[in-house]
Amino acid sequence: MTDTQGGLRGWAARRGGSLSRLRFTSLRLRLVVVFGLVALTAAVSASGIAYWLNREAVLTRAQDAVLRDFQQEMQNRTGALPVHPTQDELQRAAGQMAGSSQRFSVLLVAQDTDGKTVYGNSGGINGFSLEDVPKSLRAAVNKRQKVADGNKSPYHLYWQRVDQHGTPYLVAGTKLVGGGPTGYMAKSLEPEAKDLNSLAWSLGIATGLALIGSALLAQAAATTVLKPVHRLGVAARRLGEGRLDTRLRVSGTDELADLSRTFNNAAEALEKRVADMAARDEASRRFVADMSHELRTPLTAITAVTEVLEEELESEAGGIDPMVEPAVRLVVSETRRLNDLVENLMEVTRFDAGTARLVLDDVDIADQITACIDARAWLDAVELDAERGAHARLDPRRLDVILANLIGNALKHGGSPVRVSVRIDGEDLVIAVRDHGPGIPEDVLPHVFDRFYKASASRPRSEGSGLGLSIALENAHIHGGEITAANSPDGGAVFTLRLPRDASRLTEENGENGDAVANGGAHGPADLGKEGA
Known part of the structure; x- marks a missing residue:
């Protein structure tokens, strides 16, 4: 078993740990396992009951035949002996008893005329001896029972199954009624044990075959049941992909x-x-x-x-x-x-x-932000933190629209000073616009980019249309970027614009998908959508 487990661990390592990642989530696996457990339980139960019944039947049949023959031999052979036989007479009687059809070993114990204990052994000096008989059995054989209506004899035949040197034996003993020798018998049950071992192997093989058959049956049943489920799953995925x-x-x-x-x-x-x-x-x-x-x-x-x-x-x-x-x-x-x-x-x-299309150009970010602020006369209300020389390949008009909306929204709702900071994060350009106002209410944050959404329902005719931030977000998306809104721990709202420094790859992919990149684009006024949410 240890070698098998080691082999499995080695196989799992070669497979990249796939065995360790196998989880009990597959319906097919669960069906096979359940079928296998049911079949294994049924097969083991049936085999155990069959083995136990056959074992008792085999041992009882062999035991009854031996005990009946031994009891008959005791009556026939030892009954003809004198009350105090000699050792030769016991030896001869033991040999005759051992020659019966059951072929068991015999030990006769008696007292001669001098009161000395003599033994008669069918196997000679190295044969069956009194030490081979359990003490409990000897005590039971020699114990005189009270004669009553339910007990006609003072002595009875007793037997016991023992194991000697790995071989099962049936040991029995009885005392001759009316005086005479005490007889003990030992019969090897090795043939019956071999038959029972063969039966156990047969039942084990049958159990294994039943387990294999149940696994195959479970596989077939799982295939029959799960094929429609698999088709349903594939259809559901296709439906989720839009193939209605x-x-x-x-x-x-x-x-x-x-x-x-x-x-x-x-x-x-x-x-x-x-x-x-x-x-x-x-x-x-x-x-x-x-x-x-x-x-x-x-x-x-x-x-x-x-x-x-x-x-x-x-x-x-x-x-x-x-x-x-x-x-x-x-x-x-x-x-x-x-x-x-x-x-x-x-x-x-x-x-x-x-x-909507992108019209790309190489843009100096600091110059672009400065131009956006200057065109709207916001120089006194906006602080710019950007290093000169940072370039990006973007659509300058759409970047201007995004900046105008974010900065205008910050000035309108947060108040000056508004701080615009620029940093380069790997292949991305990150522009943060922060105001020093009261911030954005938590219930408003998820909706600031929604179209026509206004934080105050009591101001439906405010200057803004509620489209500015939505248009800014769409312009960020067309660049492959994103805008997020949050509240600063130090107070005020922070809008963070993240754009790729080079949007050429995006326009190339759009061109491959059949969307031509127009040179003219969708132009509008420079301050398009400047009002905030």
Whole structure:
């Protein structure tokens, strides 16, 4: 057993430890193990009972035959001896008794006329002796029993099974009634033991065959049962991968067939539901895109009018009635807000339609951030911590959109000073924008990048549209990057932008997938989506 275990350990080591990683989670393995345990239990129980019954039958039959012959020989041979026989007479009688059909060894013990104990042994000097008889058996044979109605004889025949030098023996003894010698008999049970050993081997082989047969049967049953389950698992994985036309072939009327029908019905309902949702989503995107394009024409005219009104407001002549001036300023600001909202919606539509493209260029990060801050007159409110000379191959317009949204959001909701720090982390560019405001509430953090989400429901008409951070995140994603929001332990919110320093690989992969990388890209105003969440 030790060698076998060592061999298994060696095999597992050669297989890279696969045996140690095997876990009792396979349904097939569990079925085989359960079948094997049931078969092993049944086979061992049946074999044990059969062995025990056959053992008792074999030993009892041999024992009864020997004891009956010995008792008969005692009556016939020793009954003819005198009450005080000589040693020669005992020796001769013992030899005659041993020559019976059962071939057992005999020891006769008596007292001669002088009161001396004499022995008669069928095997000579080195044969069966009194020391070979257990003391308990000798005591029982020599004990005189009380004669009563239930006991007609003062002495009885007693027997005992013993093991001498690895060989089983049946030892028996009795005392001749009416006076005379005491006889002892020893019969080897080695033939019967060999027969029982052969029976045990046969039962062991039968148990092993039953175990092997049960394992094969369990394997066949597991294959029959698990094949539909395997097909169901494959179909479920394909369905999860988006192949909604996946269906199972149904055969039979059992529970597994019902499960397959249920899966098919669920897949059909899911496919229909997804198709309906895709159609509605496509209609929604088309509506937003069409609405945005349709709004641009009137917005162009309105913007031109508001610019004229704004020039009138700023002119020294003061051609605007002071009573009308607040209304004019409101129209101007709301027109700008509406124009920004339309541009944001158009940009979101491009992302949803998958038409947004990268136009890559080598960018000096410090210069790009400085230009973004300077264009929006934020130099006095923003602190920049960036080393000159750090370059990255990115889309500068989209990077400007991201920075404008993050810094503008920090200034609006956190207040100055806003600190922008830049560091290089391996192949990534990491830009952190931190404000010194109250931070972001914990219940708001998971939603800051959601479209049209505003932290304060009581300010539905705040300056921001709720699309700025969402657009910033989409621009980070198109670079293969990410933006995360958190609260600083020292106070204030921290938005961390992580982008690859070289997005060329991403554009190459998109080109291989059939998405051409346009040189023009999806351009909008430089301050696109600058309002925060």
